Amino acid sequence: MNSDWLFNFPFKIPVNTGAIDKYVRDFSVKYDIFFGSIRNFLISFVNIIHSILSFIPWIITILAVVYITWRISKKISKGILYGALLFFIGTLGLWDLMNETLAIVLASVAMSLVLGFPLGILISTSDKADKIVRPILDTMQTMPVFVYLIPALLFFGLGKPPAVIATTIYAIVPIIRLTNHGIRQIDEEIVEASIAFGSTKFQSLVKVQIPQALPTIMTGVNQTLMMAMAMVVTTSMIGATGLGMEVLISVNRVEIGRGLVSGTAVVIIAVILDRITQGLVKNGEVNSH
Amino acid sequence: MKKFIGLLILTILVIITMVGCASNTTMGTGKEIAFADAGWDSNKFHNAVAGIIAEKVYGYKWREIPGSTTVLHEGLLKGEVDIHMEVWTDNLATYEQDLAEGKVKELSINFDDDYQGLYVPRYVIEGDSERGIKALAPDLKYVWDLKDYPDIFPDDENKGMGRIYGAIPGWEVDEIIHNKYINYGLDENFIYFRPGSDAALSAALTSAYDKGEPIVTYYWEPTWLMGKYDFVLLEDEPYDESTYKEGKTQLPAVTVTIAMSNEFYDSNEEIVDFLSNYKTSSKMTSEALAYMQDTNADYIETAEWFLKEYDYLLDEWLNEENAKTMRDYLN
Numbered sequence: 325m326n327s328d329w330l331f332n333f334p335f336k337i338p339v340n341t342g343a344i345d346k347y348v349r350d351f352s353v354k355y356d357i358f359f360g361s362i363r364n365f366l367i368s369f370v371n372i373i374h375s376i377l378s379f380i381p382w383i384i385t386i387l388a389v390v391y392i393t394w395r396i397s398k399k400i401s402k403g404i405l406y407g408a409l410l411f412f413i414g415t416l417g418l419w420d421l422m423n424e425t426l427a428i429v430l431a432s433v434a435m436s437l438v439l440g441f442p443l444g445i446l447i448s449t450s451d452k453a454d455k456i457v458r459p460i461l462d463t464m465q466t467m468p469v470f471v472y473l474i475p476a477l478l479f480f481g482l483g484k485p486p487a488v489i490a491t492t493i494y495a496i497v498p499i500i501r502l503t504n505h506g507i508r509q510i511d512e513e514i515v516e517a518s519i520a521f522g523s524t525k526f527q528s529l530v531k532v533q534i535p536q537a538l539p540t541i542m543t544g545v546n547q548t549l550m551m552a553m554a555m556v557v558t559t560s561m562i563g564a565t566g567l568g569m570e571v572l573i574s575v576n577r578v579e580i581g582r583g584l585v586s587g588t589a590v591v592i593i594a595v596i597l598d599r600i601t602q603g604l605v606k607n608g609e610v611n612s613h
Numbered sequence: 614m615k616k617f618i619g620l621l622i623l624t625i626l627v628i629i630t631m632v633g634c635a636s637n638t639t640m641g642t643g644k645e646i647a648f649a650d651a652g653w654d655s656n657k658f659h660n661a662v663a664g665i666i667a668e669k670v671y672g673y674k675w676r677e678i679p680g681s682t683t684v685l686h687e688g689l690l691k692g693e694v695d696i697h698m699e700v701w702t703d704n705l706a707t708y709e710q711d712l713a714e715g716k717v718k719e720l721s722i723n724f725d726d727d728y729q730g731l732y733v734p735r736y737v738i739e740g741d742s743e744r745g746i747k748a749l750a751p752d753l754k755y756v757w758d759l760k761d762y763p764d765i766f767p768d769d770e771n772k773g774m775g776r777i778y779g780a781i782p783g784w785e786v787d788e789i790i791h792n793k794y795i796n797y798g799l800d801e802n803f804i805y806f807r808p809g810s811d812a813a814l815s816a817a818l819t820s821a822y823d824k825g826e827p828i829v830t831y832y833w834e835p836t837w838l839m840g841k842y843d844f845v846l847l848e849d850e851p852y853d854e855s856t857y858k859e860g861k862t863q864l865p866a867v868t869v870t871i872a873m874s875n876e877f878y879d880s881n882e883e884i885v886d887f888l889s890n891y892k893t894s895s896k897m898t899s900e901a902l903a904y905m906q907d908t909n910a911d912y913i914e915t916a917e918w919f920l921k922e923y924d925y926l927l928d929e930w931l932n933e934e935n936a937k938t939m940r941d942y943l944n
Binding site: 341342349352353356363364367371470473474477478481482483484485560561562563564565569572573574575576577 | 769770778781782783784806807808809810812813814816817819820823824909
């Protein structure tokens with residue numbers, strides 16, 4: 325008895341992947357001016373952040389981190405610990421690379437917040453929009469990064485612009501989801517009360533719902549930041565310079581020590597950013613009660 | 614009732630699976646070759662060429678074992694990998710030593726005309742009237758000529774500087790090209806840009822070529838890109854063994870050999886005979902890879918196309934009778 329058909333699909337639908345390739349490539353050539361202007365915008369955006377970061381003397385940055393983490397944790401010891409960790413990055417000779425990495429991460433986070441926050445509010449007010457956006461967000465989170473990295477390269481060239489775009493695609497999801505979730509979970513009675521007292525829908529949103537949802541939204545900001553940090557090494561594979569490139573080079577050369585040093589620096593930055601934004605979440609909680 | 618239907622479906626599934634498995638296990642256990650698959654196109658292509666000949670002429674089955682260069686070499690020493698069609702001898706620190714100690718057998722030099730270095734599209738130098746591209750750098754011939762043309766290869770991220778796409782970070786040649794960049798004083802008005810991965814570099818090249826933009830980049834042969842697009846290798850000082858690592862001369866062509874594990878060598882005489890004659894060239898390989906890229910053919914189809922295109926290879930590799938068997942199959 326021949327039962328091959330049980331294990332092999334009896335027919336295949338031929339997908340013309342070649343046509344997709346050609347379409348994407350023609351598209352990138354045709355609208356080069358459009359993509360070029362986005363590219364230039366992103367380059368200047370990242371460069372501005374980078375020049376601000378490199379303009380600040382290292383000692384000021386460290387003191388600022390000490391102060392902020394101290395205020396947030398209410399413990400001077402923690403502030404000093406994070407300051408010392410940052411100082412450690414400097415002594416490893418990775419300060420400039422750190423600034424380069426931070427410039428890309430912060431640019432991506434800024435893009436994510438500017439685009440993600442309004443979108444999150446929009447889908448919190450409309451179930452229909454929520455139904456449409458949700459599978460798109462799932463796709464963005466699970467689609468293997470390289471699948472959209474390479475088209476991003478065709479459109480935006482190699483270097484920082486595609487790095488910001490790829491990071492934004494990956495990191496925008498939590499801010500959208502958590503803004504949506506934060507606003508939806510508010511007690512309906514509170515919203516009704518605000519309407520009953522004569523506020524318009526917009527006033528209710530800005531003055532009641534968003535402040536109420538703030539702790540959740542801040543968690544979204546924190547998550548967005550962490551996911552952007554997670555993309556640091558991946559984006560170095562498309563030519564983004566900074567700590568990620570350092571990790572990539574050492575991994576490719578099996579220089580374990582060098583990889584460990586630059587990898588540690590990435591972790592330290594991530595931890596500091598995480599503590600600072602988490603502190604903001606807590607403060608948000610305190611204020612809203 | 615629900616329970617009954619569930620039970621029925623389960624029974625049917627079990628039966629179907631059992632029937633399937635039973636018919637699946639009747640495969641014969643023939644001779645098999647495990648080819649090393651280092652991940653790049655030309656390697657897979659040569660595996661397919663050698664594979665279909667082994668299959669159609671000598672009745673072998675074949676499969677590929679993926680891995681990195683060093684891992685596959687270890688596999689070859691241990692006999693887990695039978696044949697490596699593309700050993701890039703310069704990239705393996707221990708290759709010569711292992712060969713001398715008899716831990717592995719070298720059968721033939723697959724090709725040794727593979728160039729690498731800094732390339733520019735031909736239209737940058739000669740223009741392309743068909744596509745309406747003007748020759749932007751008609752006098753560009755040597756690597757050091759680049760110094761005069763930073764504004765033709767602009768780096769968007771740094772105003773006023775040019776961009777040279779370097780090698781993949783971590784490759785040994787990355788350091789050599791970087792030395793070359795310093796040595797010729799290109800660091801004054803060029804940025805040495807590391808593309809991060811070979812996929813990213815190919816995308817940058819393709820994109821620039823499609824748009825007709827100038828680009829100067831490290832690249833290597835044999836690759837589908839070099840077979841498909843018309844790139845010119847910038848000339849350099851003649852190769853010198855003692856100083857090329859400092860970036861002062863041309864890069865050497867790497868000898869790419871076919872290696873076989875001792876275990877396989879001892880018991881598969883006819884494959885040894887066949888592969889000892891196996892020789893191609895980097896240029897041929899690039900052409901085949903370009904064919905594959907253009908037509909979306911898979912490796913097997915490309916290998917068949919290649920053997921028809923370079924029919925005379927069959928006479929060089931195989932005896933008369935076997936060459937005839939192969940030709941009958943191909944046509």
